[in-house]
Amino acid sequence: MQSEINIRNAAEVCYIDIDGTIGVPEEWQFDDPSSRVTTYEKFKDKVAKIANIATPEIVVNIRSTGGDVNDALLIHDTLRSLDAHIVTRCYGYTASAATIIAQAASEGCRQISANALYLIHNSICSSEGNAAEMEAKADLLRKTDRRLAEVYAARADRTVEEFEALMGENGGDGRWLSPEEVVAAGLADEIISDVAKPEQRNASVVAAVTDGISRLLSRLGIERQGEPDVVDRNVLHPDLQEGSAKPVISLIAFREGQSLAEPSRTKPKEDPSISGEVRRTANEEAYAADARSFSRF
Numbered sequence: 001m002q003s004e005i006n007i008r009n010a011a012e013v014c015y016i017d018i019d020g021t022i023g024v025p026e027e028w029q030f031d032d033p034s035s036r037v038t039t040y041e042k043f044k045d046k047v048a049k050i051a052n053i054a055t056p057e058i059v060v061n062i063r064s065t066g067g068d069v070n071d072a073l074l075i076h077d078t079l080r081s082l083d084a085h086i087v088t089r090c091y092g093y094t095a096s097a098a099t100i101i102a103q104a105a106s107e108g109c110r111q112i113s114a115n116a117l118y119l120i121h122n123s124i125c126s127s128e129g130n131a132a133e134m135e136a137k138a139d140l141l142r143k144t145d146r147r148l149a150e151v152y153a154a155r156a157d158r159t160v161e162e163f164e165a166l167m168g169e170n171g172g173d174g175r176w177l178s179p180e181e182v183v184a185a186g187l188a189d190e191i192i193s194d195v196a197k198p199e200q201r202n203a204s205v206v207a208a209v210t211d212g213i214s215r216l217l218s219r220l221g222i223e224r225q226g227e228p229d230v231v232d233r234n235v236l237h238p239d240l241q242e243g244s245a246k247p248v249i250s251l252i253a254f255r256e257g258q259s260l261a262e263p264s265r266t267k268p269k270e271d272p273s274i275s276g277e278v279r280r281t282a283n284e285e286a287y288a289a290d291a292r293s294f295s296r297f
Contacts, residue, residue, distance in 0.1 A: 005019075007053070012057065013058070014055040014084075015058075015059050016058060016061070017063075018060065019063045022098060023070065023071025050079065050082075051081070053082060055084060057085045058082065058087070059087045060104070061091065062090045065093050065095045066098050066099075068097060087111060088104060089111045090112045093116070094112070096121060099119070099152075100151060102187070103152065110155070110188045112188040114192065117178065118178075120148070121172060122167050122168055123144040123148065124172075148163075149164045152186075156185060158186055
């Protein structure tokens with residue numbers, strides 16, 4: 001499975017896609033370099049880019065069954081340090097270290113797909129050595145489990161012991177949770193479907209248009225007055241302000257009209273001296289005929 005962290009910007013939203021294995025698992029560190037999924041150097045470069053993101057909103061799409069817990073904690077802490085509104089979205093099999101990153105979202109913004117499955121479990125490692133070394137590793141694993149349970153408990157508003165028990169099910173392998181169970185456990189805030197409902201799509205369009213108008217007004221040096229759904233909602237037609245019978249023209253439309261306005265001009269008259277008689281245009285002849293017909297009444 002290819003490991004990849006992609007960062008892409010769209011308007012004022014930055015998307016971070018985390019696919020495959022997170023970081024370099026400990027047992028792979030000394031393998032042949034060509035067989036590694038990623039390298040620490042590349043990973044550190046990606047984390048540095050995440051730390052330098054300055055957009056107001058970040059959406060983290062997670063499609064991963066986990067990886068190295070140290071790297072996952074590093075990404076989690078980096079995201080939490082950013083001054084941005086962060087949304088995490090879990091898809092497919094979201095497990096192990098990937099669930100740590102999912103907890104980095106802003107309040108109420110941890111999302112999980114209706115088709116996903118979620119797994120938290122005790123940490124594991126590969127090791128060799130004498131009894132003392134193995135005991136030291138076991139102690140480190142227990143401390144790691146406690147730390148992870150604290151991360152989950154802090155966001156779920158539940159006790160650390162509850163998550164230690166959930167992680168320790170099935171001999172420490174944990175248990176796959178449905179989206180409903182994930183939300184009930186406090187590990188996610190809402191379940192999202194792959195296809196948005198019509199009202200959700202409409203709300204998204206309205207929000208995007210409103211945001212675009214606000215940014216345009218800002219560039220024009222116009223301070224927005226009133227709520228978005230009252231003023232400047234429609235740049236083509238006047239809106240009726242609540243409690244008023246008079247239309248309030250959008251500021252954008254008003255300014256556009258000012259820029260297009262031209263002074264009144266008088267069209268040149270036909271010169272009667274050429275033929276000695278006044279020449280009428282087709283419109284003038286039609287008007288005269290109408291006037292004659294009206295005179296009979």
